[in-house]
Amino acid sequence: MLTPFERKLLPWLAAVGFFMQALDATILNTALPAMAASLGESPLRMQSVIIAYVLTVALLIPASGWLADRFGTRRIYLLAILLFTLGSLACAVAPSLPLLVAARVLQGIGGALLVPVGRLAVLRIFQGRELLRAMSFVTIPGLVGPLIGPALGGWLVEVASWHWVFLINLPVGLLGLLVCGRFMPDLYQPTSGFDWKGFALFSLGLVLASLGLQGMGERSFSVGISLLMLLAGLAAMAGYWLYAARATRPLFSLSLFHSSTFAIGILGNLFARLGSGAMPFLTPLFLQLGLGFSPSVAGMTMIPTVLGAMLTKTLVNRLIPMLGYRRILIGNTLLLGGMMSGFAFIDAGLPYWALLCWLGLFGAFNSLQFSAMNTLTLKDLGPEQASGGNSLLSVVMQLAMSMGIAIAASLLNLFHGEQETWLPTFHITYVAVGVMSMLAALIFAQLGQEECEPTPRRDGSAP
Structure with missing residues (x-):
């Protein structure tokens, strides 16, 4: 006591x-x-x-x-x-x-x-x-x-x-x-x-798939070895899926996916966060290598992104009942991807105050996306499924972040080539990352009207 x-x-x-x-x-x-x-x-x-x-x-x-x-x-x-x-x-x-x-x-x-x-x-x-x-x-x-x-x-x-x-x-x-x-x-x-067998299969799949993507981004491995690790990782994940279908107490029960909102939310989180996860890595590099900011100025410039996110959290509980999950997630996913692509128009000639406003707006819409996706994912799970569902959501959030960073680095390497300046490289990378993020709208479009009731039973908002 x-x-x-x-x-x-x-x-x-x-x-x-x-x-x-x-x-x-x-x-x-x-x-x-x-x-x-x-x-x-x-x-x-x-x-x-x-x-x-x-x-x-x-x-x-x-x-x-x-x-x-x-x-x-x-x-x-x-x-x-x-x-x-x-x-x-x-x-x-x-x-x-x-x-x-x-x-x-x-x-x-x-x-x-x-x-x-x-x-x-x-x-x-x-x-x-x-x-x-x-x-x-x-x-x-x-x-x-x-x-x-x-x-x-x-x-x-x-x-x-x-x-x-x-x-x-x-x-x-x-x-x-x-x-x-x-x-x-x-x-x-x-x-x-504890499901050690499932944990081993699941972990092996995550590690190998991530190393394969990272190898292609850093070019630290040959393309052949990177592809081999990626395929081995996918095979291990498929092995876990087959194992979990028969296991009595699997690490993550496949019954979670009987809830269509959970299935759509998890897949939507994975694909939408590829772009969002890349931005905290991409933007400080862009500010320093592309725009020539000092490290301290680049760090201060990132503050509006967090402030925008904090302010938006006070509006989420009003916006979701007003518009519903389907409208918010489809519309905001497209808008957020468009804002990522919009970084391609930022150069040294843009007024500093306009850059701060753009970063603040991006942080606000990014926070709305996270809160809506996470609440949708968890809202229809029963008490016995809540712990496993929340744990899997946390894993997917971290996994998508690591994959997003690896993809962004791969794109930077691909587009930079022999160029002497960084600015065009970052511009085309932002466009590619934004388009990639927009694809998640195809997943959220699968939400039916009965699944979009704005009455969440569990707050899954994320910082």
Whole structure:
């Protein structure tokens, strides 16, 4: 039983993990060109630093809840902070790109456990209105982290070096270890067996497919080897699908797809997020390599994107009942893809205030897209399916982000060729990414009228 002080402190402990993960997801993007120059690499090869982290998080999300139930929330949360902190230190001292990628995998193992385990502890302790207040507090760092991340990353690169993008995590991690070791509740839950076979098949498919796409983007493997890994990944995913159809307790039950809104929402999320996931990687590079901005100015320029997203979240609950899911998702998907393609018209002659307005509008429509897609995906699942459906949605979100970055890097490599200037390369890449995102409207068009009732039973909004 927790003391009143420990109950008040628990949301703060969970928020620390959320902040560390949210900050790390955005602080790195602005520093990529400086990191590439320091390591003697092309900026077009640096996407592996982001993909390694995102893909590791995606792989471990399904196991996070089981690990916390089996070994206790305190142990797993402390392990998460320790691995994240050690991974940050390893990233800061990495002398080459391969070692930096390996360190990011270690950091990603910790990051994959931080948010789910902290949120699980809050869910176990609080109920009713207390739970609503606690969860609202915990999610605030998820908004603050992306707000300050790009600007902080750019500023650190200029006043110090890119290494401080990772070193900044060390004092927060050490403080978290000391406080969580004393006050984090150690909660256990009776667990059934974990589907290790399904986990292995599913993870193998994700890793191989992502490595195949990344190999084609970086040209670190031959085209033949990259295609072979991509096909092997798809084969492993097909193997999981066949296995899950017969398994008693599969990692992700295929019965989830009996809900047409879930099936459409998951597929729509996957394809729509290919473009949206590429933008946080693509835009800081565009601002620095294409428009010649300094890292700090590029980071500050990204702030309106986050502000637009935050403001839109206050309007989502009004827009969905007014327009319905089908209209919002088809219309907003096309509009958002058009806005991505519209970056092709941005050059050094565009007034700075107009660029800020464009980024703010993009952030607003991007946030509306995420909130509508996620709520549609989860709204018709029963209580017994909610956990599995939410976990699969989280995996798809991370997977789509890593695939989007890999595709964007492949397009940059393809279009840049022997050109001396970067601006035309980014322009045509934005057009391709925007058109790719628009294709998701074909999936959302499959929603029937009876599936578009704007009465969500579960809030699946995402930061």
